[in-house]
Amino acid sequence: MGPNFVLIISATIFCIGALGFMIRKNPLIMFMCVELMLNSVNFLLIGYSDFLNSMDGQIFALMIMAVAAAEVVVGLAIILTIFRTRHDLNVDHINVLKG
Amino acid sequence: MPHRRAGLIACGAVGGAFAFSLYALSQMMFLEAEQRAGHVLTLYTWITSETFTLNLSILIDPLSVFMFLIVTGVGFLIHVYSLSYMEGDPEFPRFFAYLNLFIFSMLVLIAAADFFFLIVGWALVGLASYLLIGFWREKTSAVLAARKAFVMNVIGDVGMVIAAFVIFSHFGTLNYLDVFAAAKANLRPNDDVALLITLLLLVGAFAKSAQLPLHTWLPDAMEGPTPVSALIHAATMVTAGVYLVARCHVLYELAPYTMYFIAGVGVITAVFAGSMALVQYDIKRVIAYSTMSQLGYMFLAVGIGVFSAGMFHLMTHAFFKALLFLSAGSVIHALNGEQDLRRMGGLRKSMPLTHLTFLIGSLALAGFPLTSGFYSKEAIILSSYHGEMGNIFFWAIAVLTAGMTAFYIFRVYFYTFNGTLRSPEAHPHEGPLALTAPLVALAGLALLAGGLGHWVDEFLAPVFGAAPVHPEDELLETIAVTAGVVGIAFAGILYMTGRDRLEFVKQALAPIYDLLYNKYYVDEIYDFLIVRPTKAIGAFLEEKAERQGIDFAVDEVGAQIHGVSRGIGLWQSGKVRTYALNMVAGLVVILLFVVFL
Numbered sequence: 001m002g003p004n005f006v007l008i009i010s011a012t013i014f015c016i017g018a019l020g021f022m023i024r025k026n027p028l029i030m031f032m033c034v035e036l037m038l039n040s041v042n043f044l045l046i047g048y049s050d051f052l053n054s055m056d057g058q059i060f061a062l063m064i065m066a067v068a069a070a071e072v073v074v075g076l077a078i079i080l081t082i083f084r085t086r087h088d089l090n091v092d093h094i095n096v097l098k099g
Numbered sequence: 100m101p102h103r104r105a106g107l108i109a110c111g112a113v114g115g116a117f118a119f120s121l122y123a124l125s126q127m128m129f130l131e132a133e134q135r136a137g138h139v140l141t142l143y144t145w146i147t148s149e150t151f152t153l154n155l156s157i158l159i160d161p162l163s164v165f166m167f168l169i170v171t172g173v174g175f176l177i178h179v180y181s182l183s184y185m186e187g188d189p190e191f192p193r194f195f196a197y198l199n200l201f202i203f204s205m206l207v208l209i210a211a212a213d214f215f216f217l218i219v220g221w222a223l224v225g226l227a228s229y230l231l232i233g234f235w236r237e238k239t240s241a242v243l244a245a246r247k248a249f250v251m252n253v254i255g256d257v258g259m260v261i262a263a264f265v266i267f268s269h270f271g272t273l274n275y276l277d278v279f280a281a282a283k284a285n286l287r288p289n290d291d292v293a294l295l296i297t298l299l300l301l302v303g304a305f306a307k308s309a310q311l312p313l314h315t316w317l318p319d320a321m322e323g324p325t326p327v328s329a330l331i332h333a334a335t336m337v338t339a340g341v342y343l344v345a346r347c348h349v350l351y352e353l354a355p356y357t358m359y360f361i362a363g364v365g366v367i368t369a370v371f372a373g374s375m376a377l378v379q380y381d382i383k384r385v386i387a388y389s390t391m392s393q394l395g396y397m398f399l400a401v402g403i404g405v406f407s408a409g410m411f412h413l414m415t416h417a418f419f420k421a422l423l424f425l426s427a428g429s430v431i432h433a434l435n436g437e438q439d440l441r442r443m444g445g446l447r448k449s450m451p452l453t454h455l456t457f458l459i460g461s462l463a464l465a466g467f468p469l470t471s472g473f474y475s476k477e478a479i480i481l482s483s484y485h486g487e488m489g490n491i492f493f494w495a496i497a498v499l500t501a502g503m504t505a506f507y508i509f510r511v512y513f514y515t516f517n518g519t520l521r522s523p524e525a526h527p528h529e530g531p532l533a534l535t536a537p538l539v540a541l542a543g544l545a546l547l548a549g550g551l552g553h554w555v556d557e558f559l560a561p562v563f564g565a566a567p568v569h570p571e572d573e574l575l576e577t578i579a580v581t582a583g584v585v586g587i588a589f590a591g592i593l594y595m596t597g598r599d600r601l602e603f604v605k606q607a608l609a610p611i612y613d614l615l616y617n618k619y620y621v622d623e624i625y626d627f628l629i630v631r632p633t634k635a636i637g638a639f640l641e642e643k644a645e646r647q648g649i650d651f652a653v654d655e656v657g658a659q660i661h662g663v664s665r666g667i668g669l670w671q672s673g674k675v676r677t678y679a680l681n682m683v684a685g686l687v688v689i690l691l692f693v694v695f696l
Contacts (some may be wrong), residue, residue, distance in 0.1 A: 022679045030675075095673025 006047030013040035025090050027079050038068050102191040109195035110178045113202055117171035123164050136160040136561040137276055139212045158212035158275060162562045165410065166209040166342060169417050173334045174202050176537035180425050181326040183533035184432060194234060201227035205335050213273040214263045221259055221303065224336045225252035231331060232323040244319035251316040255306025262299035279349040286353050297350050297357040300343060308340030308394045310368045315622055317391055321383040325428030328383055333390050333424050334417035341397040341413055345406045348563060358488060362402025366496045369395030373503035378616045380440045382427050385511050390420055392500060396479050399497060403489050405482040407559045412475035415548050419463035419472055422541035426457035429534060430515060433527035440514040442522040449527040454516050456538040461512045463545040465505035466583045474549035480579045481572060498582050505586025513594035
């Protein structure tokens with residue numbers, strides 16, 4: 001298991017997340033894709049931490065998870081509010097900020 | 100504030116000022132004649148700059164004390180008169196506040212020891228005049244007249260301010276005494292600077308004193324209450340121009356060309372205004388034109404260099420013209436606001452006292468022997484021929500005007516007091532004591548002030564240099580007096596005995612009559628030459644420059660920016676997924692850029 005393996009896995013997961021974010025219309029799924037992208041980075045950080053024999057990467061991963069958790073709280077609250085007012089969660093229909 | 104108290108405070112203030120003026124006079128009389136001039140009292144240093152100091156200071160010399168006495172004395176009598184005349188006016192306190200503001204401004208103008216405070220006072224009296232002419236602000240004609248007076252006066256103010264700039268740039272100071280000393284030492288006669296300064300000051304003097312061609316505001320100013328006409332537009336403010344020339348006589352003596360110009364304009368205004376007064380039917384307008392005409396005499400006097408004769412006429416004129424205005428006000432009061440001569444008449448029996456005072460005023464104005472007007476006018480008319488700068492034309496026009504003066508004032512007199520009353524519904528009666536007492540006092544002054552001529556000459560001599568020599572010429576004197584008497588007789592023939600002769604004269608002189616009645620069409624000429632072109636230029640600029648130029652450019656810039664913004668705004672689709680796609684695409688481009696370049 002060299003660093004290339006970690007890189008490839010991480011890039012694959014990131015691309016799956018990005019593609020999912022672009023393709024899916026359900027905000028919950030889109031949120032999961034965002035988490036996927038974040039976690040791909042976490043994976044990379046932890047893999048390199050092992051490879052470089054340093055604990056820094058793992059600590060960073062923990063911090064990213066904490067930030068992601070906070071972000072999810074806010075995001076889910078927004079999604080919940082939108083659903084309560086509109087009864088519709090298709091992101092293509094949520095376009096009030098259209099220019 | 101209760102009306103009564105407001106009036107008493109105002110009268111008390113002016114009466115106090117008069118008392119202080121008398122005190123100043125008594126102090127001055129204790130001094131030797133040579134020591135009387137040039138006392139500068141510095142109250143406060145207002146501005147100190149590197150090369151410029153502005154002191155709040157007053158100049159006490161015989162000329163300013165002389166003017167203090169006239170302004171506060173006549174002003175006090177007119178204040179007392181107003182107590183009764185304005186009684187019942189709902190805005191009585193406002194009227195007295197304005198009157199006091201006027202007296203204050205006039206005293207600032209007279210007491211100023213430098214050109215700066217002269218201009219301050221000059222502008223303030225213009226303001227007070229504006230407020231008082233437009234006192235009855237619900238009357239459109241009064242408001243328009245006030246505006247006209249203000250605009251005309253501001254034209255003069257501009258001239259004064261530019262004159263002050265020229266004085267400062269040339270002499271480096273604005274103090275009268277310093278400027279006059281420097282001018283005496285450095286300028287040759289008819290020096291360009293002297294001519295420029297004197298002519299610019301003259302713009303202000305002519306505007307304030309209603310001389311040609313800036314005279315049109317004065318007759319319209321009669322829209323104000325009658326005491327205002329008496330105080331401001333006869334006795335005090337309009338004489339400020341004469342005072343200015345007298346005050347700056349050092350400069351004017353260095354500019355003989357300007358002096359000729361002043362005398363010329365003065366004498367032309369005298370005959371011009373006198374001729375217009377011949378045919379007007381509004382009692383106050385006749386007296387207003389008469390004021391212009393008499394101011395012309397004063398300018399003639401100062402123009403030919405007999406300053407103390409000019410100031411003497413200023414004083415006697417203040418007395419008899421204030422008397423005429425107040426008597427006219429008494430008549431107007433008795434007839435409930437009627438000002439048209441054609442609706443008056445026969446008031447001799449119902450208003451004996453006013454009749455007497457008006458007669459005294461008329462005689463003084465006409466220069467009837469032994470009245471005050473006789474002495475002062477005679478001095479001017481004689482000097483206009485015998486004086487250093489006099490000539491036969493000045494004299495002839497002055498005598499002609501004297502005849503006209505006698506004619507038009509007795510025309511008013513006969514119209515008002517003779518025959519029978521032509522407005523049957525009115526019940527004229529004499530006013531209360533506050534109304535008649537000032538009339539009596541002024542009548543006494545108008546009758547007797549002639550004896551003060553020599554005293555005035557001597558009193559003012561420290562300011563003007565040696566007292567002028569009075570030429571003796573019995574022939575010219577007789578001619579001038581005869582002109583006055585002929586004028587009176589002519590008015591008597593036309594207006595006392597029968598209307599047919601009057602109609603005949605009117606028919607015979609119809610073109611001239613129309614010309615005079617329409618005031619030489621000066622208002623119309625100004626309207627055509629200045630007001631309408633200005634309005635046309637304004638309309639043209641509004642359409643071409645404003646609407647099609649500035650507005651168009653601004654609107655177009657706005658519209659273009661709006662259009663561009665709309666185009667850019669279309670990129671904001673509002674779809675989250677599109678944004679994500681754009682982000683990833685941008686990321687990819689940056690990555691490619693980093694990797695391959």
